[in-house]
Every structure is written in structure tokens, then in C-alpha cells.
Amino acid sequence: MQEQVLPAELNEYQRKAVFNDSSACLVNANVGSGKTTVLTAKVKYLHEACGVNCEDMVVLTFTNKAAGEIRERLGAMRDQGELVQMRYFGTFHSVALQLLRERLPVQQLGYTPDFLVMDPEEELDMALHLIQDRKLQIKYRNRLKKRLEQEDEEAVPSENGREKLPSPPGRRIQDDMPVLLQAMKEEKRARNRMTFADLIRNTEALLAEVEWRPAWVIIDEVQDCDAWQLALVRRLLDKGARLFAVGDPNQVIYSWRGSACNVFYTLRTEYQATELSLPVNYRSSASILEAASVFSQYGSSLTGNRERGSKIVVKKHYDPFQEACYLADRIKGLQDSGISPGQIAVFYRLQNQSGVLEEVFAKEGIPFQVSVKHTLRDCPVQYWLLQVLRFSLSREDYPAGIYALSHKEYGERRNGKPITEKTAAAVLHGEKDLKLPLYERMLAFPECCPSLDSPQALYDYFSLDGYLHPTSASFQKDKERILAMLESLFRQQPSEGENLPDRLRSFLNDAVLYGLPEQETKEEDGRVKLMTLHASKGLEFSFCFIIGVNYGLIPLRTAGFEEEDEERRLFFVGMTRAKDFLELSYYTNPDNRVMPGESRFIRMIPPELIQEETADPAQENLQELRKMVRQEIEARQSRAEETLEADLPELPKEPSQPQPAGKEIIQPRTVIHRKYGPGTVIREDDAMMEIEFEGYGAKEFLKAFSAMEFVEE
DNA sequence: CTTGGCGTGATTTTT
DNA sequence: TCACGCCAAG
Numbered sequence: 001m002q003e004q005v006l007p008a009e010l011n012e013y014q015r016k017a018v019f020n021d022s023s024a025c026l027v028n029a030n031v032g033s034g035k036t037t038v039l040t041a042k043v044k045y046l047h048e049a050c051g052v053n054c055e056d057m058v059v060l061t062f063t064n065k066a067a068g069e070i071r072e073r074l075g076a077m078r079d080q081g082e083l084v085q086m087r088y089f090g091t092f093h094s095v096a097l098q099l100l101r102e103r104l105p106v107q108q109l110g111y112t113p114d115f116l117v118m119d120p121e122e123e124l125d126m127a128l129h130l131i132q133d134r135k136l137q138i139k140y141r142n143r144l145k146k147r148l149e150q151e152d153e154e155a156v157p158s159e160n161g162r163e164k165l166p167s168p169p170g171r172r173i174q175d176d177m178p179v180l181l182q183a184m185k186e187e188k189r190a191r192n193r194m195t196f197a198d199l200i201r202n203t204e205a206l207l208a209e210v211e212w213r214p215a216w217v218i219i220d221e222v223q224d225c226d227a228w229q230l231a232l233v234r235r236l237l238d239k240g241a242r243l244f245a246v247g248d249p250n251q252v253i254y255s256w257r258g259s260a261c262n263v264f265y266t267l268r269t270e271y272q273a274t275e276l277s278l279p280v281n282y283r284s285s286a287s288i289l290e291a292a293s294v295f296s297q298y299g300s301s302l303t304g305n306r307e308r309g310s311k312i313v314v315k316k317h318y319d320p321f322q323e324a325c326y327l328a329d330r331i332k333g334l335q336d337s338g339i340s341p342g343q344i345a346v347f348y349r350l351q352n353q354s355g356v357l358e359e360v361f362a363k364e365g366i367p368f369q370v371s372v373k374h375t376l377r378d379c380p381v382q383y384w385l386l387q388v389l390r391f392s393l394s395r396e397d398y399p400a401g402i403y404a405l406s407h408k409e410y411g412e413r414r415n416g417k418p419i420t421e422k423t424a425a426a427v428l429h430g431e432k433d434l435k436l437p438l439y440e441r442m443l444a445f446p447e448c449c450p451s452l453d454s455p456q457a458l459y460d461y462f463s464l465d466g467y468l469h470p471t472s473a474s475f476q477k478d479k480e481r482i483l484a485m486l487e488s489l490f491r492q493q494p495s496e497g498e499n500l501p502d503r504l505r506s507f508l509n510d511a512v513l514y515g516l517p518e519q520e521t522k523e524e525d526g527r528v529k530l531m532t533l534h535a536s537k538g539l540e541f542s543f544c545f546i547i548g549v550n551y552g553l554i555p556l557r558t559a560g561f562e563e564e565d566e567e568r569r570l571f572f573v574g575m576t577r578a579k580d581f582l583e584l585s586y587y588t589n590p591d592n593r594v595m596p597g598e599s600r601f602i603r604m605i606p607p608e609l610i611q612e613e614t615a616d617p618a619q620e621n622l623q624e625l626r627k628m629v630r631q632e633i634e635a636r637q638s639r640a641e642e643t644l645e646a647d648l649p650e651l652p653k654e655p656s657q658p659q660p661a662g663k664e665i666i667q668p669r670t671v672i673h674r675k676y677g678p679g680t681v682i683r684e685d686d687a688m689m690e691i692e693f694e695g696y697g698a699k700e701f702l703k704a705f706s707a708m709e710f711v712e713e
Numbered sequence: 714c715t716t717g718g719c720g721t722g723a724t725t726t727t728t
Numbered sequence: 729t730c731a732c733g734c735c736a737a738g
Contacts, residue, residue, distance in 0.1 A: 092728080532724095
């Protein structure tokens with residue numbers, strides 16, 4: 001009878017997890033093993049078979065995207081209505097907000113329940129203003145954001161009463177940072193605002209003050225928990241809530257920003273959690289899975305259920321530009337054979353690697369989409385209007401008022417010039433009485449609210465047409481965005497007794513937590529996705545290209561062994577995004593301070609799973625020779641400058657034919673290699689030499705270890 | 714106010 | 729490995 005409420009396609013491991021009735025259960029979910037399916041089934045099982053109320057389940061994710069996915073799947077599974085009414089379902093932050101607003105005594109911390117959430121940029125602004133106003137001495141001002149975050153992490157609560165060692169005072173920078181932190185705390189209270197970190201911390205702190213507890217805590221991607229989130233979860237568990245958590249220790253790629261890498265261990269030991277695993281991967285072909293498993297450290301039981309598939313292609317390119325050109329060609333080829341660009345993804349280690357690809361793809365007419373983080377401030381009009389609304393809600397919100405009035409583009413103007421922040425501040429404090437229509441409207445907003453019942457009404461109320469400059473080129477676009485934004489404000493159905501200010505408040509909070517509706521939704525599906533390896537987590541594509549697999553880039557050049565583990569997991573995550581086809585590529589002549597030649601990671605993959613290819617050997621050799629000539633010329637020039645002596649041999653004539661030019665410059669030396677046979681040295685420095693072998697192409701050797709003999713001419 | 718010695722971080726990013 | 733910022737000496 002239990003089975004009736006579940007989809008038939010659950011495998012035995014998934015069933016075991018769903019039906020497990022221990023009070024704490026950790027599911028070690030391997031890549032592509034159906035973790036979301038299990039989580040969804042568990043929620044449904046608890047609700048429909050075990051009769052747990054939706055309100056008694058706290059379901060936590062880390063990203064809005066994950067929350068959306070689960071919500072969608074729950075929606076698809078349920079046949080009756082109320083499952084969608086889960087009040088405490090969403091990201092840690094959104095659930096914390098919900099709890100703080102309706103269950104927790106925020107007054108105890110000096111807040112009222114209608115507090116607003118601050119985004120990180122605003123937090124930084126607040127800090128900067130405080131520094132200025134109070135003349136605080138803060139070092140490393142450009143790194144202030146980082147320092148604020150760091151302080152947050154250091155203040156992590158002690159676990160289970162065990163005192164946390166105070167960090168040694170010697171290392172700490174001596175400045176007004178403690179004063180600033182205290183001032184921030186007070187300022188946030190005075191302005192009734194909480195940062196992202198505050199949402200979690202305050203929830204954690206206040207949970208102890210109330211009777212309420214959920215029956216179940218269900219966590220997705222539990223390996224991404226940071227110390228504060230873990231503390232919050234502990235609070236719930238210590239009150240008697242039961243735990244069901246799903247995650248994968250092989251996908252810990254965010255430990256650098258605080259994810260407590262041993263959550264599994266912690267929860268297992270502290271709550272005697274039952275550990276189960278989901279070993280069957282449904283996503284990748286056997287070859288891909290086998291190659292990837294070299295980079296997984298836990299859960300050797302990873303098995304696949306798919307056919308062998310094609311080998312992993314390893315490709316050598318001259319440099320990132322050549323590679324981009326090749327990729328453009330390759331993608332065109334795939335498109336011609338009927339594969340949608342939306343099924344193709346290119347992953348790289350660093351954001352700045354996308355530049356070349358963007359240029360080349362744009363020129364070649366390949367539809368692509370780069371995934372970049374966006375903040376509320378990316379769209380100035382929208383951000384400006386948010387500030388207008390904020391100040392309208394509370395005339396005490398000076399930062400918002402000043403921003404709204406003194407904005408260079410959309411703010412108030414006097415004598416054709418935008419008013420200064422100083423002027424705006426003076427107006428807000430009643431020290432100046434300029435007749436600023438926007439200011440008047442914002443002040444009158446609370447009384448006028450009842451008559452404002454549509455997006456257009458709000459738009460007209462603030463006479464936004466005037467502020468958006470009807471003559472400007474961006475007017476139409478700006479107006480569309482603003483109206484779309486106001487529409488989404490009115491679209492959210494008001495809960496009972498909610499008036500416009502209440503709805504506005506939750507709208508502002510939602511904008512910070514979930515972002516605003518994007519305007520550009522032009523067929524995202526039909527485009528090649530370009531993203532960092534980090535951003536690829538949680539996604540899957542039929543064709544994946546991981547580029548720049550050079551030592552120094554993947555793994556990224558850093559000191560320390562612990563970090564390299566994470567680089568390995570990152571590579572693992574990237575590889576396991578591929579369903580059918582995976583290609584890795586590296587450069588012989590990378591741009592910056594990356595080492596030439598393939599990464600050690602490539603050599604770790606069993607050779608029988610790999611098919612090695614060089615994109616275009618002829619072109620590569622040509623490039624190689626050109627570069628050699630250039631280097632030699634540069635070297636001679638600098639030597640000439642140093643010595644000022646003219647007895648150096650003449651530079652070769654214009655190298656119209658690179659072949660003879662190369663021979664003239666470098667003494668041809670011949671070597672015999674054990675494996676490759678006779679070859680010619682084409683480049684050499686203190687430690688390395690590059691040798692051209694007939695039939696094998698150019699190879700690089702470390703002088704100290706090369707197995708070869710020199711042949712005297 | 715300038716200079717050199719020293720120490721540290723760089724890269725990845727969600728809410 | 730490099731670049732940047734701090735800090736103390738001149």
C-alpha cells in the first residue's frame with residue numbers, strides 16, 4: 001500500500017531510503033543517482049502515507065533553482081491539492097525568513113516582524129557609510145567585503161556547549177574592525193534590516209526561545225552546509241525533529257566559502273544517523289563514468305546502468321584561440337548533424353576563460369549563453385525603483401531615499417543637473433525644502449495606498465514616465481522592465497488581511513532572496529552553455545567540453561594538498577555532467593602563467609578510455625615555429641640592449657619560410673629517445689626541452705628525467 | 714613624502 | 729609567482 005503513493009520507477013536503493021524510518025537518515029547520493037527523486041518521494045511518502053502535515057516539514061535547499069526543481073516535481077506527483085502549501089520549504093534563507101516573520105520572537109533581538117532583508121552590496125554600503133560617519137580606521141578597505149565575511153565565519157557558534165577556542169589575537173589586524181562590527185549590528189537593528197547571514201544566525205538563536213519544532217527536517221545537497229546552517233539544523237534536531245538528508249561528499253566544491261566538509265561525519269556521530277547510499281548512476285555512459293570515478297574519493301560503489309558509449313576525447317590545441325576556433329567548428333558540425341546547441345556545454349576553470357570563446361562564437365554565429373552571476377544592481381532602473389518603493393514604505397529609510405532622489409539618471413534634477421547626495425540628505429532631514437515631486441509622492445505613499453491597485457496605477461502615481469526620460473534610447477526597455485516588475489508585485493496573491501505595504505515588503509524581500517524576473521528569455525534552450533566548472537554543478541548535458549585541462553589551471557596552481565582534493569572533486573563534478581560525450585582539451589602554448597601540456601588529471605584517466613587527437617598538427621607546427629622566431633628576436637634585442645655590443649650575429653632575414661628560419665636560429669640537435677626514437681630539439685630552456693619526433697609530433701621533457709641520448713654532429 | 718622590506722592573497726560564488 | 733598594501737625608517 002505504501003507503494004501506491006510512489007512512482008513505480010524507484011530502484012531498490014531509492015526505496016530503502018524513502019521507507020527508512022530511523023530518526024536520522026543520511027543518504028549518500030552519488031552523481032546522477034536520482035537524489036531529487038528520492039527527496040521528492042520522501043516528502044510525498046511522509047505526507048501521504050505517514051500523515052505528516054506539510055507545516056511540520058522543513059525542507060531546505062541551498063539554491064532557489066534546486067527549490068524550484070523539487071517544487072515542480074512535487075507538483076507533478078501530487079494529485080490532491082495541499083502539498084504545494086508547504087510553508088517551510090525553500091532555501092535555508094527563505095525558510096529562515098519565513099520563520100522569523102511568523103514564528104520567532106524577533107523583538108528579543110530588537111527587530112519587528114516587518115524587517116527587510118539586505119543584499120550584500122547594501123551591507124557593504126552600510127559599512128562604508130559608518131566608516132565615513134564615525135571616522136573609523138579600517139585597513140584593507142578594498143578587501144572590506146571579504147573581511148566582513150571572514151568575521152562572520154569566525155563568530156561560528158560553539159558546538160554542543162564545547163567552548164570554541166578564541167582565535168589567537170596575534171594574527172588579527174589592529175584597527176577599528178570590532179567597532180565597525182558593533183556599529184553595523186546597531187545600525188541594522190535601528191533600520192530593522194537583516195543580512196543574509198543574520199537570517200540564519202537569528203533563526204538559530206531564536207529557535208531556542210519557542211516551543212515550536214517541525215516533525216521533520218529534510219535537506220538537499222547537505223554537503224554544502226556551512227557551520228551556521230549546520231548550527232541551525234542542530235537546533236531543530238535537538239528539539240526532537242527527525243532528519244532526512246541527501247548529499248554527496250564527492251561534490252564538495254565550495255569548502256573555500258565555508259561549507260563544513262565533514263557534515264556527514266558530524267551528523268553520523270552526533271545523531272547516530274543511519275547511512276544509506278544511492279549507487280546507480282543513470283546519467284552518464286559507462287566510459288564517462290569509469291573515467292570520472294578515478295576522481296571520486298568516497299563511495300567506490302558507484303555503478304552505471306548505461307552502455308559503454310564513445311571514448312573520452314583528449315585534444316591538444318595550440319592556444320585558447322585555436323581551441324575556440326576548433327570548438328566553433330565542432331559545434332557547427334554537431335548542429336549540422338541535428339544536435340541542438342542547448343545539449344552542448346563548455347566548462348572552464350576561470351571566468352576569464354570565457355572571453356575568447358564569446359568572441360569567436362559571436363563571429364561564427366553560434367548561439368551561446370554565458371552563465372554569469374547577476375545582482376539586483378545589474379539593472380539600474382529596477383534597482384532605483386526598489387529604492388523608491390523602500391523609501392515610500394518607510395520615510396526613515398534614509399539610504400533608500402537618498403539613492404532614489406540623487407540617482408544620476410533617474411533621480412530628481414535641479415537646473416538640469418541631478419541633485420547631489422548631500423542635497424538629498426538635507427531634504428530628507430528637513431533642512432532644505434526644495435519642491436521635489438518624487439519626494440512628495442514617496443512621503444504621501446502610505447495614505448494613497450488604498451487607491452493604488454494595479455501596476456499602471458503605481459506607475460502613474462510616481463509619474464515614472466518623466467523619470468525614465470521618454471526621449472532616451474533605453475526608455476522603452478526601461479519602461480517594460482519596470483512594468484514587468486510591478487506586475488510581478490501584483491501577481492503574488494495576497495494572503496488574508498495583507499495590504500499593499502505588506503505585499504510590498506515581501507516583494508522587496510523576495511527580490512533580494514530570489515532576484516527579479518528576468519526580461520530576456522529569448523529561447524535559452526537553443527544555445528550552447530558556457531560556464532565555470534563550479535557553475536556546472538547540478539546540471540547535465542549530452543555533450544560536454546572541458547577546456548584548458550592544463551597543469552596549473554586544472555588543478556589550479558595553488559600550494560597545499562588539501563586544496564587539490566577539492567580541485568579533483570571539481571573535475572569530477574565537471575566530467576559527470578556529460579551524458580553521452582565528453583571531450584577534454586589542453587594547450588601547448590597557454591596564454592598566462594599556465595604550464596604548457598596536459599594536466600596530470602588527464603594522465604590519471606585509464607588510457608583505454610581515451611582517444612587522443614591533435615586538432616590540426618600542420619597549423620600547430622607553423623605556430624610553434626613562428627613563436628620560436630619571435631622569441632629569439634626578442635631575446636637578441638634585449639641582449640643587445642644590455643651589452644651594447646655589436647658583435648652578435650645578424651638576425652635572420654624576414655622569416656617568410658618558417659622552416660629554414662627555425663633551423664638557422666637554433667643549432668639543430670638530434671637526440672635518440674627510448675620510446676620515440678630520433679628527434680630534433682626545437683626549444684630548450686634551463687629545465688625543459690621540446691623535441692620534434694618523426695611520427696609523434698612535438699613532445700616536452702624535463703631535462704633531468706628524459707630517457708634519451710644526445711647525438712653529436 | 715618616499716622607499717624598501719615584508720606578508721598575504723590570487724580563483725571558484727549562492728543567498 | 730606576482731602584485732598590492734601596510735608599516736617603519738629616512
